[in-house]
Amino acid sequence: MSTGTPASAEVLSKYEAVIGLEVHVQLLTKTKIFCSCSTRFGDPPNSNTCPVCLGLPGALPVLNREAVTMAMKAALALDCAVNPRSRFARKNYFYPDLPKGYQISQYDEPLAEFGRIEIEVDGARKRIGVTRVHLEEDAGKMLHEGFADSDSRSYVDLNRSGVPLIEIVSEPDLRSPEEAYDYLTRLKTLMLYLEVSDCNMEEGSLRVDANVSVRPAGASMFGTKTEVKNLNSFRFLQKALAYEIERQVEVLEGGGTISQETRLWDSREQKTHGMRSKEFAHDYRYFPEPDLRPLAISEEWKEEVRRSLPELPQARRERFVREYALPEHDATQLTATRELANYFEEVAKATGEPKLAANWILSELTFLLNEANRDISQSPVSAPNLAGLLVLIQKGSISGKMGKEILAAMFASAKTANEVMAEKGLEQINDTERIIAVVREIMAANPKQVEQYRGGKTATLGWFVGQVMKATRGQANPPLVQEILKKELS
């Protein structure tokens, strides 16, 4: 598809990208949207099914109230107006993973509209419009591999059929892959905060399609868009968008035109490919779902959901900066998930040292969690235990270096700092005699430095402290070391 040489940065800068995202988020309800089957992931194929989600003759959908509540939470958190009346519609198409031959979705009367997400562009806030949030059911899954006869047959697993989804459609307000990345990150954070989804891209609970077009910089008309699918990670999203923008610019620069089509991102080739028109030329023949009444949402229900909303990431971020005097960057990282923010607040409050808490959580603890491939909710070091460790450091009872060692042991054993220290014999050396002995040894071995100190270069005290700590493997009580050093050196 690419025409000739890749577009140079100079050529690219003559164009502006216009991007809109369609994000599907799987809701964390216990049961499916139109029947009482479990939504659990990973169960044996077709075990969580019933006449309704199998699309058997005569079965009828009954709307799950919890799904509506969760969708409403998301919509309200996105600043949407929730429609007092919305309607389900049938989206008709044939595919083996779609047992009824139609998907129950929402079309011209969605649950909610006119929302927004604020992203950051070059340090400034930018508002990205959210066109709509609507509810729909998921389809099943085709299994093309892993069976003895997979070369000649495909299998269908309908466990996912009828799992509730919300589709969040953005306005075409995004102008770069970076903006799209930021938008999606904030959207994900928001959903995690609301606890309406686990947003696990690998399990398909967060799915993204992008509408992409380019136009000459400064133009107000939209160019012809393509829809890019198969973006199943944040990284792919950014790469695919960058590729697609460049591809479109190249086509236009080469005198060609963009054809409106669906393109798939191929992560191996790092390219988007147009799908054969047959595969996407659907006329979905939407019409109102006659098996369900229009969805009426009372003011009371809406307000009840609004009251149940937790403090949202942006508000919490701002509060962290204000209340704990944290740098913007730390506050953003700490508010990435509700669990992490809760963890931080617990440690900050218990220690009275928010900056210390932030540092330890974002560096040491995060490192250990990443190593173990765990998230904060699975941390073997509880917030009170981390606070216990930080208090010891704060009091000077242990050095920072020792603290790191202890934290690693706490992480491995889920024990408290004191327990670890007792076990490892890592208790602090507060024995004056022992420290004096070490100090004298070091002074004897370094006469030149002693000379310098006595000659008025008192700044070398720090060097001596370091030597003592090294010699005691960090176990010596640092204030005591200082005190003894001063006495011995003078």
Next chain:
Amino acid sequence: MELTQLTIDAIREGLAARKFSAEELVRAHQGEIERKDKDVRAYLSLSPERALEQARKVDRQIAAGEKLGPLAGVPVAIKDVLLTKGLATTCASKILKGYVPPYDATTVARLESAGACVLGKTNCDEFAMGSSTENSGFFTTHNPHALDRVPGGSSGGSAAAVAANMAVASLGSDTGGSIRQPAALCGVVGMMGTYGRVSRYGLVAFASSLDHVGPFGRSVRDVAQVLQIMAGRDPLDSTSADVPVPDYVAALGGENDLKGVRVGVPKEYFAGLNPEIGANIEKGIDLLVKQGARRVDISLPHTDYAIACYYIICTAEASSNLARYDGVRYGYRAPEYSDLHDMYRKTRDGGFGAEVKRRIMLGTYVLSSGYYDAYYLKAQKVRTLITRDYLEAFEDVDVIVTPTSPIPAFKLGERVDNPLEMYLADIYTVTASLAGIPGISVPCGRTKGDPAKNEPPLPVGMQILASHFDETRLLQVAHAFEKAGRFEAA
């Protein structure tokens, strides 16, 4: 005592007085089926064990002096579009040949828990699409009054079974007249309640916003008793109404005085019909007036648009409802195919009959992008106008009386080649379906017949309509009419 000609009341009394057992009753009906059904062909399949098992249970209850269900021992027939657990349910379609559902329709379950004995499943037009039962994918049912004529449709088998004493009562489905019209043509009582009055769960969908389940019987009182059991909210059907169910049977009273009842006679329903039928209905109205009712001539001005409106909406919904018969999970699959699309095509081509395919194509067309507004949306607006006609009329009248069908039972094969003429057989019944109001067809004399043309006297049906959820009034008027003698000798 002739065990196959009893009313439900007579069965209740007879069982209580031990004049006969439930098993004898069921066996008597099985005998009648054995004798007559080779000619009438009302049943697609029989369920002798299921019926006898239920009858023996009733007999045990009687022996134990237990309280009996309201329909204890009543032998019934079920249209083959209603699901029966463990008993093949085919919708008279090759595409569902041999399909055994894993659950019972709510209506069937309610009947059986009231003690009814299911004799078997009755023939109908494929997926209830037709007005003569000639569209059955298996064979045609004959009118018991004249075997060379149609029983009407689509619930022809259920009407014929009751007319020929091969069941005391039966269930049918009515989308545009499929209970009322065959009731008229077979000389029995057939009723559909208000849309939402009776659960559709387990009724194989044809046109969801129009589909009803309703009873056939040989008397209004029997029909009221069966409706009583089925009516009421079903949590499995979101469109079933949460409206209290009155005691229909108690409200029937005895010799009812119709004093003060205003009977609306819409002029649009008396043009272009068979003159003998018109004359019979006029006589029927006179009979009501003699009982104290007041005749009010009214107009339902949008009647002319009803057939077009109905055939757009029902085909649109059908095209979607029948998408699930795709050969993937159950039912017929073409034996040979080259790929998925070829499998779909060959399965649906081989599995569906001509009328079903015609309606799927019509429905697909009217929902297609570019045509939706002109057809489906316009039809919805017309539907609103037709409903408004009725609502306005019911401000001035209590019931509306019309002929059920413009023609008596026609000869087999007479109309099969002219679908449009067949569609016009529904001309008097579709408006009530579109408006969602309840309707009943009661026998109203017979045509004179013409021995010279070898034409026997044929049953005529009078349709009575009432306002939403006013089944009580409908049944009262129908019952009074029946008690006044139906002027069998007309």
